[in-house]
Amino acid sequence: MDIHKLVKKAQKGNEKAFLELFQQHEEAIYRIAYTYLKNKEDALDVVQETAYRSFKSIAGLREANYFKTWLIRIAINQSISILKQRKKFIPLPPEYTEQQADSSSEEDIPLSVTLQELLDELDTHEKSVILLKYYQGYTFQVISDMLEIPLGSTKSILYRGLNKLRKSLKRGEIS
Numbered sequence: 001m002d003i004h005k006l007v008k009k010a011q012k013g014n015e016k017a018f019l020e021l022f023q024q025h026e027e028a029i030y031r032i033a034y035t036y037l038k039n040k041e042d043a044l045d046v047v048q049e050t051a052y053r054s055f056k057s058i059a060g061l062r063e064a065n066y067f068k069t070w071l072i073r074i075a076i077n078q079s080i081s082i083l084k085q086r087k088k089f090i091p092l093p094p095e096y097t098e099q100q101a102d103s104s105s106e107e108d109i110p111l112s113v114t115l116q117e118l119l120d121e122l123d124t125h126e127k128s129v130i131l132l133k134y135y136q137g138y139t140f141q142v143i144s145d146m147l148e149i150p151l152g153s154t155k156s157i158l159y160r161g162l163n164k165l166r167k168s169l170k171r172g173e174i175s
Contacts, residue, residue, distance in 0.1 A: 003064050003065070003067060004064045005017075006018075006020055006021045006064075007021065007058070007061065007064035007067055008064070010055075011059050011061070015055075018054075018058060021067060022051055022054065022055075022071070025067075025068050026047060028068070028072065029046070029050050029071055029072065030043055030044070030046075030047050032072055032075050032076060032079070032131070032135075032136070033046035033047060033050075033078070033079050035116075035131055036076070036079035036080070036082075036127075037079055037083070038116065042082055045082070046075055046082065047075070049078050050071060050075045050078060053074050053078070054070070054071055066145075069138075069145065069146050072132075072136070072146065073146045073147070076128060076146075076147075080124055083124075118165055118168050118169075119131070119165075122161050122164060122165075125147070125149070126157055126158075126160060126161030126164065127161070128147060129143055129147070129154055129157045129158045130158060130161050130162070130165075132146065132147075133158060140155055140158075
């Protein structure tokens with residue numbers, strides 16, 4: 001069945017139609033979430049939350065052709081929300097940190113930096129644009145619409161992020 005008919009049925013409350021639509025994009029949602037969160041359980045939580053939120057608000061989807069884009073935007077927002085929650089942590093007392101540092105050896109420190117670690121150093125917009133452009137293959141216009149930022153800003157954010165990655169590589173932060 002074509003996407004327009006499925007979306008119309010889902011908007012009228014047809015759970016089977018929604019499930020069929022969602023399952024077509026479930027893997028892409030998981031990949032996006034995992035790229036952000038680097039944790040299987042959290043990524044699965046994002047998939048679940050995306051399913052819930054999209055089912056509850058599918059009536060607001062105006063254009064059926066943008067169903068996948070709409071789902072991925074929900075997943076990105078949910079992933080960013082989890083990342084913000086992770087930043088709220090209780091710092092350890094200094095004596096515990098010093099004790100841990102004394103007990104570890106220099107051999108435990110990884111000598112190479114992965115691409116994922118470099119991406120993690122980018123700000124949220126830069127990371128989102130790079131992931132959507134190069135990991136998912138979206139056009140600038142689709143990324144602009146998805147993230148609700150102007151087209152020119154989307155391009156600027158991409159190039160700024162890529163420049164940061166190049167500078168990190170030139171400084172020898174990756175082997």
